[in-house]
Amino acid sequence: KIAVSTFALLPLSLSVASILFNSVQSRLPNFPFHASKFEAKFSQIDVDDVEMARDQAREMFFFGYNNYMKHAFPMDELDPIHCTGRGPDYENPENLNINDVLGDYSLTLIDSLNTLVVMQNKTMFHKAVNLIADTVSFDKNVTVQVFEVTIRVIGSLLSAHLILTNENPFHGDFSLSTYNGELLELAHDMATRMLPAFEGTATGLPYPRVNLLHGVLPSTSNESCTAGAGSLLLEFGVLSRLLDDPTFEAQARRCNEILWTLRNSDTGLLGTVIDVQTGEWKGSLAGLGAGFDSFFEYLLKAHILFGEVRELEMFTELRQRIETNMRRGRPKCRFGDGEPPNYLNVDIKDGTVLNTWLDALQVFDLTAVLGGAVMTF
Numbered sequence: 001k002i003a004v005s006t007f008a009l010l011p012l013s014l015s016v017a018s019i020l021f022n023s024v025q026s027r028l029p030n031f032p033f034h035a036s037k038f039e040a041k042f043s044q045i046d047v048d049d050v051e052m053a054r055d056q057a058r059e060m061f062f063f064g065y066n067n068y069m070k071h072a073f074p075m076d077e078l079d080p081i082h083c084t085g086r087g088p089d090y091e092n093p094e095n096l097n098i099n100d101v102l103g104d105y106s107l108t109l110i111d112s113l114n115t116l117v118v119m120q121n122k123t124m125f126h127k128a129v130n131l132i133a134d135t136v137s138f139d140k141n142v143t144v145q146v147f148e149v150t151i152r153v154i155g156s157l158l159s160a161h162l163i164l165t166n167e168n169p170f171h172g173d174f175s176l177s178t179y180n181g182e183l184l185e186l187a188h189d190m191a192t193r194m195l196p197a198f199e200g201t202a203t204g205l206p207y208p209r210v211n212l213l214h215g216v217l218p219s220t221s222n223e224s225c226t227a228g229a230g231s232l233l234l235e236f237g238v239l240s241r242l243l244d245d246p247t248f249e250a251q252a253r254r255c256n257e258i259l260w261t262l263r264n265s266d267t268g269l270l271g272t273v274i275d276v277q278t279g280e281w282k283g284s285l286a287g288l289g290a291g292f293d294s295f296f297e298y299l300l301k302a303h304i305l306f307g308e309v310r311e312l313e314m315f316t317e318l319r320q321r322i323e324t325n326m327r328r329g330r331p332k333c334r335f336g337d338g339e340p341p342n343y344l345n346v347d348i349k350d351g352t353v354l355n356t357w358l359d360a361l362q363v364f365d366l367t368a369v370l371g372g373a374v375m376t377f
Contacts, residue, residue, distance in 0.1 A: 058119055068108045074135055076107040088142050100145035105136050111152055113160040117171050126176050133182035138190050143211045146197045147228035154235045157187040191239055191248055198251050204258050205229045205276040222277045226270050230259045230295035233302045260314060264348045268321035271348045285354055287345035289362035325351035
């Protein structure tokens with residue numbers, strides 16, 4: 001059994017980025033490759049600018065958070081145009097942009113827990129913990145997306161629980177004497193309500209959505225994105241280890257293995273959208289952006305967090321397949337003839353380019369991919 005620390009969820013992305021950065025820097029003594037005196041002078045951020053950016057970020061966060069608490073709590077989020085609270089769209093169940101994540105459970109308050117720690121505001125953090133423990137219930141007739149609820153609700157609750165109970169915190173002591181594990185209980189409750197999504201599909205992959213009271217409804221779509229089905233291991237794994245109950249981690253690991261078997265036999269790539277009943281990819285696009293991004297990301301993070309070799313094996317092979325099939329452009333990033341290198345959206349069957357657009361989520365995946373590729377500078 002592996003002990004889980006505050007490292008588990010909140011600072012994980014920063015830790016991974018730091019590992020990759022240090023790896024690059026140690027191998028390349030001339031990093032960061034200033035090509036001229038102008039780059040050397042103007043590409044740096046001095047201490048005053050860093051402090052100003054930090055203060056502006058803090059001001060922006062508290063502006064949003066305080067106005068949510070004033071005008072929207074206990075609803076899920078603040079409608080900034082009308083300055084009122086907003087929750088699920090009960091009148092239009094097909095409004096997935098709203099209903100996939102808003103579930104009438106004070107989402108913004110839950111979502112903000114760990115940011116309050118990053119902002120080093122212990123008073124607000126403790127107040128938020130107590131409000132959630134006293135007021136939040138998941139006993140609601142709402143249909144939500146398994147993926148969004150896992151990363152935003154379960155993940156936030158688990159991170160905050162670890163911060164409250166960790167004996168060696170590196171964010172400072174945020175313990176609360178009156179805390180009795182209420183956030184862990186809520187995370188367990190929500191994860192249990194997700195389990196019906198894993199039942200009744202021919203492939204074993206979960207349905208993308210589940211009703212918190214009634215399970216999977218007859219009208220539920222069979223189409224799930226790769227990220228949605230394969231980005232559950234961090235939260236489900238931490239929950240299983242905290243509860244000493246393998247149920248949740250086993251489900252998440254099984255999903256990863258199923259997706260792995262459904263890769264294209266020629267390219268070794270995964271598509272973006274899959275039918276959880278037939279196992280067929282819907283469309284032929286394979287990329288690193290929305291619909292796929294966090295699956296690749298979670299393989300590496302799960303290996304770092306849990307130390308299991310299997311996720312590292314999958315990550316390493318998949319990265320090689322991505323390099324072979326998606327990378328275009330000259331061999332070196334900054335030098336040489338031809339176009340600068342990029343990772344394009346390709347056909348899952350043969351790696352031919354389908355389009356050259358880049359979405360915001362793909363940038364995060366490039367950090368993991370370029371952890372090795374950046375060595376070609």
